[in-house]
Amino acid sequence: MDINKHDNIGYNEIIQSSVNTPLISIIIPTYRRPFKVRKAIISAIQQDTNTNYEIVIVENTSDKSPETEAVIRSCKSDRISYYQNHDNIGMFGNWNRGLRLAKSEWVTILCDDDLIENDFISRATHIIKRTSYRFFCLKNEIFSKEDDLHHIRNNTFKQHVREKNKFHMLLSNQTSTVGNFYKRSIAIALGGFDESLYPSSDYDLYLRYINTEGPYLIDRSKSYGYFRMEGNTSSEIKVQFDFCKKDLILQKKCINNLKINVLKKRLMLSIIKVANRKRLQKLNHQKKSLLFKLELIILSFYTGMINFLYKKKINI
Template identity: 30%
Template sequence: MTKQPPPDFLPLRNALADWAHVESEEVFAGRDAGIAPVLSITIPTYRRSDVLAEAVASALAQDLGQPFEVVIVDNDPESLGHEALLAAIPALAEGNVRYLRNRENIGMYGNINRCVEVARGAWISILHDDDMIDPDFARRTLAELTSPHARFDGLVSRKRLLDQREVRFTRGRIKGAIYRAREAYQFGGRGSRRIDARQLFWGCVVGNTVGFICRTADIRALGGFYPEEHPSCDYFFYARFAERWRLGESRQVLATIRVAVNSLTQKAQQLACLRQGYELQCAYAGSVLPRFWARLSPLVMARQVAVTSAFWRSGITKAEAEEAIGVAMPRDRPLALYLMRLALRGF
């Protein structure tokens, strides 16, 4: 079920072809690697052997009840990661598992796109090498996507945080109660809800692509993920997907996101995310959303700056944010913003 957004809204390009000249060699295949899978759980990796085994183990533990494959694509041309993985998880030798290694480092999103290219299943899920999925993730998600009365073409689950920083993020009792009340309102008693421009305008409300399943053909039709949109590639991907197919969010928590000190803890990366979020809002207003929504952007960005700074403890100042984003922002007013979202059905 495909619809066509306005031609000026996030034009497509074939990012899958960016590294077509670089080969990926298969350095390991399990005994069942010849079985045609319904689902491909793909894991792009680069020098993360300490956590990769946990991600792979969570993928192998799926109780799908149908054939699925696990495909690991290593972006380190010198890696012997398959040997360490086999030592840690001997069951790999018996499974529908393939371990590929790029002959050249093709960058993070080049490697994610390579996962999309080599997947053999009709459906695909991309699992980051430091995250995990629950054993019932694939079964529950595919059951909804393949139901005779399916409402969505792609479905993303909610995720829990595994915060491994010295000082962890906590919401507190009052904020936790507000979060739960808002969630109840969002889903209205249902197990899943539609996500479209009215939700995505306010931010990437569904997070990254861990816990997401869609048709492999649909990601390929979008041209994969665009490296030039880093560090907000997932956000732009969801925006493109939601304008062409039916994107849904499940209320079930079926994946785990690891939070640690990494590149996203750098203030420059956070400011880049904020700037790209503003650019996406500008793309939305006047194309797939009414033009007057653009007037809301400064208030939205003030809230995004406050949330980002609090979660990452980066201390982003108003002056730094305004310089990076290129727009003057008012004082952060969460209540006013929430009331606007309610009025515009943005939750």
């Protein structure tokens, strides 16, 4: 992987933020979606916080985008920096560029069709100041249309704040992009997002990050962000199959690199394969055989044991 891969493709700085030494950067990668990105930007601006934070918007197209620029300027915030690439450098190439253009210690990525609550930054700041975790996740919910949000907010099941580790992340990607916070310098030192592993490039970085930096925090005390499913390429069947394929490759690689005995590795590999087949059968709408149902029971038992052995409730 090479975070500097697209250095030969330049960019223009259209708007410069006046924020100096921000604690957090909200990075918004965007591509020809001026009206959706407006809602994402407004949710990023309307934060009830005293934290010094910036909003970094990176347009991933060489086409002049007067609509997007007009939308961004209409938001009238001195927190915003707006960049436009000279050429399309791919989804995760653009995420890497956002990492490098940000000025903060901590970063979070907000896709241009997602939304965040107005206590998103204040909660993140609270965790940063009260704990020593270098990676944490704020709970998010899936939605399709804004009309769904009122119902989601009023019907969200509140859970505890918990510490998790690489074994939880190995079972499956325990996080979603919206709500993930991590140190920018560490993500860059690890090489950023590996574009060759699309669409699982973010999962790959999180696995490498947590393997290097140790346990992470998941805050499910309430919903802080919203992941839009409608019109999202990640919901397409072909992409879902690609997720299964690439996730399994990453999981096998990580398990083989673990410093545990061979029998434990074989057990973990078997469990991961069962979990992957479960995902594939769901996508293919296949009926479960009796043997596979038994394997799923074993998977549930193993998952329960992981949660029991490594369960740690955090009060913050």
